[in-house]
Structure formats: C-alpha cells, structure tokens
Amino acid sequence: MNAEIISVGTELLMGQIVNSDAAFIAKQLTGLGIDSYFQTVVGDNPGKIKEVIKIAESRSDLLIFTGGLGPTQDDLTKQTVADHLGEELVMDRTGLMHIRQWFERSGRSMTQNNERQALVFRDGIVFPNPIGQALGTYIEKNEKGYLLLPGPPRELEQMFRQSVTPFLSDKYEDQQVILSKTLRFFGIGESTLTTLLDEMIRNQTNPTIAPYAGKYEVTLRITANAATEAVCEKLVDETKAEILAIVGEHHYGDGDESSLAEVVGKKLLESKSSLSAAESLTGGLFQSELVKVPGISEVFAGGIVSYQAEAKQRVLGVPEHVIETYGMVSPECAVAMAECARELFDTDLAISFTGVAGPDQMENKPAGTVWIALSKKNGPTAVQGFRFSRDRLGNREQTVLQGFDMIRRHLMDSDLER
C-alpha cells in the first residue's frame, strides 16, 4: 500500500507559490505508516492531469490530489478525475447549504461558480470543509483510491486532521507500524555530525538514521519499523541514546515542530525566569519568535526595539559615552543594552542584540558582525561576538537563534548548579 501526492495548479509550475501542501500531506502519511515514493505537480490542464493519473495508477495505490477544487474557471480537478473514471459528480446538499450560509454570514454576495465547490462523487465519500467552501471527496475504483482535497493550506490541514486521518487510519489499520523521531542539533555542521556518527549510519538497518541539513541546524530522523508501536518506540529510543552519547551537547530538542524558541520558552516557564529584550539589528524578530510559545506572557515582560542610535539613549537609557567611546556595534554597547532592558522591565534575565545586518558595513565593521549580551539578576552579564556571512535576513535569523541558544545553555547550567 503506497500513496502518491498529485498537486494540481499552474501557480506551482510557475513558481508563484511553494508546495507546502505536499510537505504537510507527506508528513501525515509518514505518521500513518503509509509509504509514499512519488509526488507530482501538474498544471490546470485536463489532458496533462489525465497523463499524470495514468502514471500514478501504474505505481501507486492511493492517489491524493490537492488543488483545483475552488470556484474559478481553472479549477478542474474534480471534473477531470470524474471524467477519467467515468464517475458522476453530484451536488452535496449539506455542503451547498454551508456555502450559502457562509456567504450570508460574511455579508458577501455569492456568485454562481461558488456552488461547484459542493460537488462530490455520487458513489464516494464526502469530507466537510470546516473553514472554507470546497468539499473533499474520495472514491475507489479498480482497487485504486482517489482522494481529492482543497489547495488552500489552512483548509487542507483542518480537513485532513479532522476527517481524512481517521478515515485513512481506519482503512489501513492493519499495516506495519512506522515510527519516526527527529532529533534537532544546533551549533554543529552536517558533515561533522555524520562523520562522528559514521559507523552508526553505515550499519543502519532498523531503525534507519537520516541526516538533514536545515538552514541553521542539522536534524537526524530515526525511523523504526515493527509490528507494534511499543516495539518501534523501544528501537527508536535505543538509537537516540546511542546518538546522544556521542553528540548530545549540541542536541536541543526532538520533533518536527519543536524550535529553539519553543525549547527556551518552556525552560523559562519551568524555571519561572522572567525575561526582557533589547533588539537593534534584529528589529523585534527575537521577541516575535518568543511570543509564539503558548503561555509565554507569564515570563516574557516585553522589550525595546532600538533601531536608531537615538532610541538606544533616549528610550533604553544606554549611556552616551558607551556609544561614543565604543560604538553601537560593540560588546560594551550590547552589555549596556541588556542591563538597561533588565532594569527597565525589572526581569531576571535580559538579552540584547546589536550588530550589522548588512549588506553595507557600519562603524567600519563588516556585515554579519554581531554582539549578543545576556544580563542576569544574580550574576555577571555574559557577552558573545559572532561573524555571520549570510544576507541581511539570514544574519538576523542566525543572530536570533544564537540568542536563544545562549539562553538555553545558561538555563541548563543553572539547572546543574541547583
């Protein structure tokens, strides 16, 4: 049993959007233990869609389509699949009512073409769309499954979680279980990591170990295959322990969703350490990442974005002589910023970021020069310097991650001291 994802949309072929739907579905399939060996993208063209269907039928059991269910004239997926299979589409009454109500509630006028979004296979299954209009639908023919889902990512994701996952897990529940865990590393490169783990990776069978170099971090995905989830978990955990014995220092968390910000947020909440921030080159990026963590308002007070020099003095209170003597891009300025923020917001910790995002230099310091300071209620202020070599946004993103890692390492050390 294996599935193929077929994304329909000329906007994908023209590069107007990134195919995040395929990544989402692929991750769900992995979680369900359903293999997938191919993904295909095709434009809004019935002839080419049919070509793709024939190829997919020859190599996959379940064809999952996304996109082309909307109200516009180039939305043709349902009609094309129905035509290919010789199956009939009918209007779903509940879906139609739902669409009409949606337009009434939102006060917008409903156009005729919106009704097409309620079409489903007469002899198939319907998946409701809780936040949009286009219904999902499924039909089986000649031992192949055809699952049609909407393209807008939010609609797809809600529909999948609410009704497609239960449907698929019900249908394929006697499959062998596959379990994956992703280990996340910061501050180590892919080739160093894989060299250190060379023997393990070379001898992998079950679980398998797949390294992946992300933009700023490296992940290892451990995947086990067994009759039950418990056996899978045991296999994965053993391999994880072996890996961490070698490269544990750089490991900050597990899972596809976890981020350094989240890990740090949770540690702050656990240790009840309040935090504030003073951001110069990062312009608020550190704080906007931190507030993604649910419940963070308990420990995160707020911060200052001091983008212009004047703001550093006026609002943050950095002494004029610090900026005049050492410049804004200096460890001294970073320390003063962190200490001022900690006093202003009266927090246990305060972090500061100053530097040159680029592309131009500043104060004769090259783009990518960054100073990060961490002021602590009980202890001396720490400061670290970096030289990044990315573009403007990349330098900022890496700066923010280094900041999170600095807090993470501080909180880990505090844990050890207790």
Place this chain on the structure above:
Amino acid sequence: MNAEIISVGTELLMGQIVNSDAAFIAKQLTGLGIDSYFQTVVGDNPGKIKEVIKIAESRSDLLIFTGGLGPTQDDLTKQTVADHLGEELVMDRTGLMHIRQWFERSGRSMTQNNERQALVFRDGIVFPNPIGQALGTYIEKNEKGYLLLPGPPRELEQMFRQSVTPFLSDKYEDQQVILSKTLRFFGIGESTLTTLLDEMIRNQTNPTIAPYAGKYEVTLRITANAATEAVCEKLVDETKAEILAIVGEHHYGDGDESSLAEVVGKKLLESKSSLSAAESLTGGLFQSELVKVPGISEVFAGGIVSYQAEAKQRVLGVPEHVIETYGMVSPECAVAMAECARELFDTDLAISFTGVAGPDQMENKPAGTVWIALSKKNGPTAVQGFRFSRDRLGNREQTVLQGFDMIRRHLMDSDLER
C-alpha cells in the same frame, strides 16, 4: 522545448521539508520563457530515480534535478543519472581544490566523502558552487538535457543566478518571449475579485489572467506571450490598466517579491515620515517585518514590545486609569499606546497593536479581537477594530498586515492632500 523539475530526497517524501527549490527553479524558468508542465519528487533510491527519469524523458526536453549531490551516503543523484545514461563521472580539479580550501579556511576536518561533491560528467559542463561544495553539472544525450543542481536552497539559488541562467538563456535565446507581472491586492477576497473581473477573465487569451488566493491577500498574474519583450510589456500594461480601473482601490503593489511591508517602507522613505511602534499581541512582528526593508533605519526609530500589562505602564507610560477603566484590549488603550510611543521616540507617526492572539480569550474578549491605532504629529489619532478568526500566529500576521495597510492608506491620503 519544455523542462521538468525532478527533486530528489526522501526528506521531501517524508514531509520533513518543503520543496522551495522547485518553486525557485519554476520561477526562473518562467522568467526565461521556458515552459514546464510537470514536477516530480522521488526519494534517494536509484531504481525509483531511474523510473522517474524514463517518464520525464518521454514528455520533457530538459530534466532539472535538485538534491542528492551532497557528501552523505544517501546522496546518489549524480551516480544514478550517469549510470542511466552510460556516462562517466570525473573529479573536477578546481572544484576539489575549492572544497579542500573551504575546509582549511573554516578549520573543520575534511572527510573522504566530501570529495565526491566535486564529481561532474566527463563530457559535460560544470557549474561552480560559490558558497558550498557540491558542483552542478550538465550533459546532453539523445537530444535531452540533464542538469544536476545542489539541494540546499542558498547554494542552488546562487548557482542558478550566477551560471545556470546565463547558460540556459544562451541556449534557448530564440524562444518566444513570455512576460508575467503579478498584481497584489489586500482587503478583497478571491471570489469577489474574480466576479468583478469575470468578463475579462472569461475572454482572456493573450495576456492570460490567473487569480491566486494567498494566505492573506489575492494576486492576479498577467502573462503575455509575444515575439519581443517590448510587445509583451505593452500587452501586460494594457491589461493591468483595465484591471486597476475596476479594482484599483485594493491594489497595493506589483511583483512576486513585493510585500505590503516593502510598499509601506518605501512610501515612508519617500515622504520622509518617521515611525515608531508599540506592540502588544504582535510581540515585535510588525517591526521585524518593517526592518526587512533596506534603508529603513532612516525613518524607523524603534519601538516598544509591551507584552505584559506592567510594561505598558512602566516603560511605555500608558496611564493606569486607561487600563483600569477600559482594559488592555480596547480602542482607548490602543490610542494611548500609539501616542505614548510617538512621544517616547519623537516620530511623525506611531502605530500600536493590542488584542487577543488566542487561543484563549482575555478580559472577556474573544480570540482575534484586535485594536490598531495610528498616532500622527499633525492630526488626530486614528483607531480601527478587527475580529479575526485564525489561529494564534495567523491572527498576529493578519494584524500586522492590517497595520501596514492602515499606514499605506494614510500615506496615500496625505499624498492626495498635498
């Protein structure tokens, strides 16, 4: 002449990463006037890669591979394509030297498997990798082209811009020219937009008009096809003028890259209007989007992230009675925040955001309740209320965009008054 993008990587099939490479290449091909009807994703498996090659050869002229050129054992693309074609791979001396130097410079130890990244087709063409190690390479056989490019997005993009684009445009320069322009709209839904433009969309031939609903905005892509770029431009501009005569009010910019933040940043710079911000629920997101605009430090002073109530009073200076009488999620608090920020930072404009990001309610106000205020040096403070219905991050992102739109409309009105 048409190209097919083949992305190689099990991490794509497992949904660990999103296929941004395919979107990037697709966009470049569109710009070069090279058609592309299919994209395929396949895992790190030689047998399946060969299956995919055969299908692609039957329907496309140029096969563009990304991924699988790295140093790890599952990087097999070059070997598999060479094996399929019966072509030989050789070590590129310059590339090898470059790899060795890179490791020397960075002080990391070089492992044997890194050398494989310098393999190229003996009878092919080499594309250097200015920021990484794996070389790109191209070969032609039986009138088909095979272009192999690295997977890491930054490496791919630099290599493409520096050497692949000149190579392809040289090769296919006698093609018909295709020119696209994307018009961006905020504050109008896809179906309203397409209904208003129904007649134009129905009668489209050349240029074509393709609507696309993004997460928070709608775009229209106008694509013209002609013998010269000048003719294409004329066709596109005429269609654009027709569209704007109908829905111009909601049009904020052109191009795939432009964002509301950028448009607003440019308008601020043009009008020399200085700006500061006070952010509550958005936690710095507005400011971190704004600082993406190059040169913005001329007009953007900085801001306060007042995440906890105390910070609103202590640091920002919002009067206690405002919060006590009206609550933090109120138009009165938004107005006070904007006015306090404008005074603290001494700017022409200041924008404030307060509200409930969710998922829980606050002060008995449901998630998604948002107030945005814009304080002006010369004029009364404006305030607007919204009720969004997305998740925590979605409510924040939409809030920030509404803020940018509020500034955009204010600056447009100021333009008219002059």
